[in-house]
Amino acid sequence: MSEMPPPAPNRWRVLALWLAGIALVGAAGALLAPSPTAPDTARGTEPVELGVELGVELYAPVVAARAVPNLTGLPEASTFSTVANAPQDATTEEIPDGQLVHPTTPVPVFDQPGGAAIAVLPITQLGSDTWVPVIADEPGWVQVLLPSRPNGSTGWLSTQDNTLTIRSTTDRIVIDRAAFRLTLYRDHQQIGTWKVGVGTPAAPTPAGRTFVLASMTDATQKFSPVIFPLGIHSASYSTYGGGPGTTGIHGWPAADVFGRPSSDGCIRVPADALATFTNPSDPVPIGTPVLIR
Known part of the structure; x- marks a missing residue:
């Protein structure tokens, strides 16, 4: 069997996120226990809650004070829609590293970390659960490919609200x-x-x-x-x-x-x-x- 060229490097800075979470917990004085997730039956995928994987449940005391964006009137980030203000994918020849995220509730899509909400990512797409590849990350945020027009659309999702599940695939x-x-x-x-x-x-x-x-x-x-x-x-x-x-x-x-x-x-x-x-x-x-x- 031939070997595939290495995919894009895994960009998850787990340690940095964990340390940032501990610092926030020290200030807020509270720590929430993560909940286990049932194993996925598909080969090569191991789902875990983002709060468990990256320690983002440690952000919970701070999240309570975050403003919830108004999603009224925003397009759904689906194959049926156009997200006019979506950032374009800057890389076209590098395979994403296999990290996937799934929204457990409809979540806002942002044009940049902490920026403006430009769309809503739904729970399902065409009868299947929504799973989108991660192409970049920053503390508290992941950038993902979107299924919307125009081609190459991307957006940023917050990992601070425990609304995302993560898994990885080697396919x-x-x-x-x-x-x-x-x-x-x-x-x-x-x-x-x-x-x-x-x-x-x-x-x-x-x-x-x-x-x-x-x-x-x-x-x-x-x-x-x-x-x-x-x-x-x-x-x-x-x-x-x-x-x-x-x-x-x-x-x-x-x-x-x-x-x-x-x-x-x-x-x-x-x-x-x-x-x-x-x-x-x-x-x-x-x-x-x-x-x-």
Whole structure:
């Protein structure tokens, strides 16, 4: 098995956050005990509460005094929306390190740490729990990829309110458009590689960093038993059949579409690739980072 290039360095400064929490506790004089989280059944993922992992429950005495932003009128950070003021992802060739976060309640998305609220990140997306990749962090904050338009949208989430759950995955998906190839890595080892169909020159598959947004079935179509929408959109179409123009990974009944530009922007994969993605004992987790070159 071939080895995947190292992902982006893990940016979690756990010790710094812990020490900052202890300092705050010394000033506030209170410490809350963390609550354990049940283990996740998906391979390669170990969910823990952010308050446990990073010691942010130590911030609780201070959080009580923080102002709650007014979320009225803010767009939902989903595949159906546009977040006009979202910061753009500055890195396009570096795979995120596999840290994922899930909001346990709808949470505000900020344009910078301590900045303005620009959107609301919902609990679910297209029927799946919302899991978004972390691409940077500062004490009390994480920057994540968003599934909204424009492509490359990011935002900052507060880790100070115990509203996020964190887990990590070693799964990575790399799509090479020029080679018409999709490769799945796990634990830095190649699990499988397949010839795929990508977008035509008139409707190219968008490049950049994104993630597996959801896993869904659609009874109105017959081309794929399962579809994996990604957190990225077509630059050529505003909609696919009335939807939001979300780019996805899905199957196709005819083999002649693989190894060439053959789609309207989605990635068409053979049946054995879908079987690997949906293997009941080792499924690809929602939130898995995807790099499209």
